[in-house]
Amino acid sequence: MSDATEVTGVTDGTDGTGPSGATPLLRVRGLRKIFPVRKGVLRRTVAHVRAVDGVDFDVGTGEILGLVGESGSGKSTTGRLILRLIEPTEGSVELDGKDVRALGGEQLRKARRDMQMVFQDPYSSLDPLATVADVVGEPFQVHFKMSRKERDKKVVELLEQVGLGSHHLRRFPAAFSGGQRQRIAVARALALEPKLIIADEPVSALDMSTQSQVVNLLLDLQQRLGVAFLFIAHDLSIVHHASSRIAVMYLGALVEVGDAEEIYTRPRHPYTEALLSAIPVPDPQVERDRERIVLRGDPPSPLNPPSGCRYHTRCNYAMDICSVEDPQPTPTTSGGTVACHLHTSGPTLNGRPLSELGSVQTIPVRPSTTS
């Protein structure tokens, strides 16, 4: 778990100027997607959903960045915006210095070789009527002229990469378990040797025992092949295990970005703290005694996000300023960023962990879950 902590060239999540000045593999700036809500016969736009509302982050070469957040926080949409499976409303996405948004149809098709996606549900992401050879070989069919024989050879190699045997070649998805299907999906994503794989909740449809298998497979691929991952999940403990850095998303915006270990043990944002508190502790004694931060109610509707800080309606630390002013990202002491007034106004934390707030205010304290 701790081996994931060493980070090379911590590209700062928000100000865009990495310490080394090197361009990151993926650079996302001001990414925004506003969905119109249409009603009635005339399809008039009656409202807007701000699904992703100004998101900035970088993914370094060969890095795994975890993106966490509740359902509806816009994390899956973010993944699809990067690949332009959904067209962004605003903002820029650069892969290897190339602006993905500027690419035309044919160029975009070619550029998609460099970034691939693994989808959440391995049951619907594989065509039920196509064999494994067809599914995993599809990228070759799309991008190269290749005989069936050559293609099958490549597919077998890919299957081996993900720990599946060549005897599966002519089988249909129905013959496989969820974990195996996700492996097939990963093999398909690897086919074109992408630099970046966007894994959209790759394990949340799987049961516990297979979850770790698939996560370890991804980690193994990252180490062996140097593929970078944007690992989207709602479970902070899995993301912590898998990523070197974590970005926390709430209602379409990033609230905290930083080193995985730091975020996991010493969160800067109250929302991150609440997310951490939701992770069950596998020790019944501790689990019973600890005080959990229970988030009140549901996330507000992105149709009508709260004024000021979007989190203030559910925040235990909310101050007057929170409902008025949108907090801007501030650098943390560990090299990440956090967007919270606690760090700039009132009891100023200046980027220090929330746990150091203790003297200022009575707060629910989360007992350390990492021994």
Place this chain on the structure above:
Amino acid sequence: MNERKDSDVSTDPFPTSGDERRLDLDVELERDTEGVWTPSSLPSHDEVPPHIGFWKRFRRNKVALVAAIYLVLLVLAAVFAKQLVPQNPNVQNLLQVNAKPSGAHWFGQDDLGRDVFARIIYGARISLEASFLAVALALVVALPLGLVAGFVGGWVDQVLMRISDAIQVIPALVLALVISGILGPSTTNVGLALAIVFAPGFVRLVRGQVIGVREETYIEASRSIGAKPLFIIRKRVLHNVASPLIVQAAVTFGFALLAEASLSFLGLGVQAPDASWGTMLSRAFAQVYEAGWLLWIPGGAIAITVLAFNLIGDGLRDALGTETRGA
């Protein structure tokens, strides 16, 4: 400021449950969602592909199997009519008008003394030809249109659907009557007229299937790989649409046969002296008081064959594991 406007509950795309998959909803918000439904005939993700073990499942349905054997024999008889039937179907024998079935004339002789068995076999040729033409033509036209309508959506879909609405509001037989009336009486024209009548149904079926498939993640996966729309349609959509279409085609074949018989009955099909089952029925009808039994032969042939097509349709549906909506 903490108040949430609850008047928009129905449009809230982020439901309160923790169901992650609902996230995909925000994709649909932008889309014209008119008439989007997922047909029950789409293959489920756990399903073994329909062609695997198809024969085993089809064979198990004895009724459909018998129907299939009957149809194969009928088609063979129609194709090899010359070799099979010694009598010329158009040779008259006015000395034996309305003769009852006998060893020499299995189904008897009609009002002009022609051999009814020969006419049934030769008539099968014409009836099947016209039905086949109708179904094949309708499929050839409808498949691409349905794929485009379903996959592209938007105004293309709207235009195609309104056209097919316009065709479908006219009762099928009346429309076929008008078209073949305009085109003039002939077997080919009957086929053509029926193709126009059947095409909208096929377009709708294909479109509905495509709309269901279009929302599947594996289509998105293909797009993310960089596949062109045509590739996706050919490799991912088409085979997922095939099963219900095959079933529908079999059932429609039966309808076509019946419709062809109706048009021939009214004199719009094949012209004398050649026979189709419909014209035979028509002639027999004129003799109903002299030789009522003559009605039973073409009538029975039509009924049994239409039934056979429907039974095969049922068998195919079970064997392919699909469920089609009513014709």
